[in-house]
Amino acid sequence: MKLIHTTKTVVAGVLAVGLLGGAFAKDDERTTTPSPASPTTNAPVKFKLAGAITDTTWEWELNNERIKFGKDGLIQHPQWEQRGLVTSWKVVDEHTVLLTIEQGRRTDRYAILIFSADFSEYSGYSFHGALTIKKPCKRIRD
Numbered sequence: 001m002k003l004i005h006t007t008k009t010v011v012a013g014v015l016a017v018g019l020l021g022g023a024f025a026k027d028d029e030r031t032t033t034p035s036p037a038s039p040t041t042n043a044p045v046k047f048k049l050a051g052a053i054t055d056t057t058w059e060w061e062l063n064n065e066r067i068k069f070g071k072d073g074l075i076q077h078p079q080w081e082q083r084g085l086v087t088s089w090k091v092v093d094e095h096t097v098l099l100t101i102e103q104g105r106r107t108d109r110y111a112i113l114i115f116s117a118d119f120s121e122y123s124g125y126s127f128h129g130a131l132t133i134k135k136p137c138k139r140i141r142d
Contacts, residue, residue, distance in 0.1 A: 050091045052119040059137040061126055066140060075099060101127065113137075 053069045060067050060077065068076040075087040085104035092098050095117070101109040113124040113133075121136040 057140040
């Protein structure tokens with residue numbers, strides 16, 4: 001069992017590095033105009049993750065912070081929005097979501113969230129230097 005967990009961790013790390021590397025490579029080509037993608041159009045239908053998280057609220061890494069996965073492909077987070085950050089989300093596989101700060105800053109623009117098999121929590125890598133999210137974040141029931 002420990003081998004399976006370790007393998008999943010290694011695969012997630014490789015995926016994170018690959019996604020972040022690809023995202024960083026495209027930084028020069030990006031504009032600061034937000035380009036929200038619909039979660040239903042940016043992922044194949046086979047990915048149940050988009051349906052499981054769309055229009056739901058989740059804990060964020062810091063205490064008492066919450067994010068909401070909007071139907072429009074944008075993350076809703078009042079403090080981020082007050083600072084002028086426009087953050088989009090995109091499903092990249094069965095359990096992984098890429099968050100991208102589309103507008104509001106030029107560095108630390110990517111986070112990777114890796115959801116559990118039952119979509120009840122996520123871990124992953126935060127915006128700041130791809131630091132590991134230290135505790136699993138759970139869905140907030142409205």
